[in-house]
Amino acid sequence: MRLSTSMIYQQNVNGILNGQSLWQKAGEQLATGTKVTTPSDDPIAASQAIMIGQAQAETDQFTLARTFSRQNMSLELSVLGSIVNAVTTASTEVISSGGIKSNDDRTTQAQALEGLKAQLLNIANTTDGNGNYIFAGYQTTTAPYVQDPTTKVVSYVGGYTPISQQVDSNRTMTVSSIGPDVFNNATGDAVKEPNGSVQKDLFATLDIAINALKTPIAEGDTAAQEALQVALATANRGLRNSLNNVSSVESGVGIQSQELDQLDAIGADRKLANTQAKSALVDTDWVPAISSYIMQQASLQAAYTTYQNMQGMSLFQINR
Template sequence: MRLSTSMIYQQNMNGILNGQSAWQKAGEQLASGTKVSVPSDDPIAASQSIMIDQAQAETSQYALARTFSRQNMSLELTALDSIVVAVTSASTAVISAGGVKSNDDRNTQAEVLEGIKAQLLNIANMTDGNGNYIFAGFQTTTEPYVQDATTKAVSYVGGHTAISQQVDSNRSMAVSSTGPQVFDSVTGDAIKSPDGTIQKDLFEALDISIKALRTPIDDGDTAALQALQTALDTTNSGLRNSLNNVSSVQSMLGIQLNELDQLDAIGADRKLANAQAKSALVDTDWVPAISTYIMQQASLQAAYTTYQNMQGLSLFQINK
């Protein structure tokens, strides 16, 4: 087989070019710290890396959702703490009203309860930092509680579905309570009123005593005094039911906040595991990468030397 001068020259040039390409590729791995710069470097690793990136993005989204959920529940807990303080004050005022002897003093006690009712109404219509009502369910832009200008009765006009949030791939939870769940509900061990019914509406319970205390009582009218005491007892049972209910809501929120902490820990572990898996797929393995770089460098140098030596052969000299 005869080899032409041009063929020998081309073979040597191809060896040099291929050597340069392999050496540069090895250098890119060292410079970038990754062995899969483009999918063609390792199609399987590149495909698996994309899947891991998608999983990481999903994990980050759930982590963000848990952050928002925690903010909502923490804000509600603050509101619930304020409700407990207000209801406790109302209970104290109701008990004290039972010993009041004059109509003027009873009016004063009614004013105290009206002030507490106003506080509770303000809490019921509390908003978050974005102006959304926290006890309005999904109707976050609608003030959930309104008070009749004439009767002073308070009614709920918000949504009846609590806001829920997907906090992990297989977990969704309510991140806020609706108004009725807080202000118009009772637990299973609710206390009965003197008439045998269960008073659960917090605002209505206060109205019962406010109305009774505003009603003048003549001296010696034992029947009116007894009616007043029944009204106070009814309010007191409703207030105790409200305290128990709020405590139950607080406990549920505490359990959910603890679960969010656990999900955060799991998410952090998952994120670390995904990062390690991706690193194993695409990151440079430094020991073999350095060895390959040195070997390719030596191979390229040998190709240069061979080319230079070939230039000195008579065949090339004649060709000149």
């Protein structure tokens, strides 16, 4: 087999080019901290890294969803606390009204209850920071409760589907209650009326007490006095039912808030596991990478030296 001078040179040039490529690749790993910069570097690792990245993107989306959910729940918990305070105050007013003998005093009590009713109506139409009504379901742009200017009856006109949010891959929860669940509902152990019905509409309950207290009673009219006491007793039972119901809703929201904290902890662990798994696949292993860089550098320097020495071995140089 004959070896020409050009063939020998070409082999040395190829060795130099190959050495440069390997040395630059090792240097790139050190510079970027990544050993898989293109899929061709390690197709399997690159594919698995993409899958992990997609999983992490989903985890981040759920983390953001839980942040918004927690904001909604925090606002609702604050509002529910205000409702509890107002209903408790109304119950105290109703109970104390039973011993009042003067029509004027009863009218004053009625006005106090009207003020509490207006306060609760305003609370029922609470909006969040974006102007959305929190108790209106998905009809967030319309006030859920309206009061007839003549009869003073309060009615719900909002949506009947609570707002829900997917907060994890297998968990969807209600993040904002609808008005009827808060203001027009009762728990399973609600106090019943003598006829077996349950007084559960908060605004209607207040109207019962207000209308009874605003009705004048003539001195000695025992029938009217008894009717007043019956109305106040009904209102008192209704307010107790409403208070228990709001407290139940408050408890449910609180439990979901705690669940969000647990899901956040799980999400943080999942994110750490994904980060570690992806790092093991594509990040530079520094000790072997540095060793490889040094060895490739030495190999390239040897290739340069060999090439320079070969220049003096040409037949033309020998015969000169």
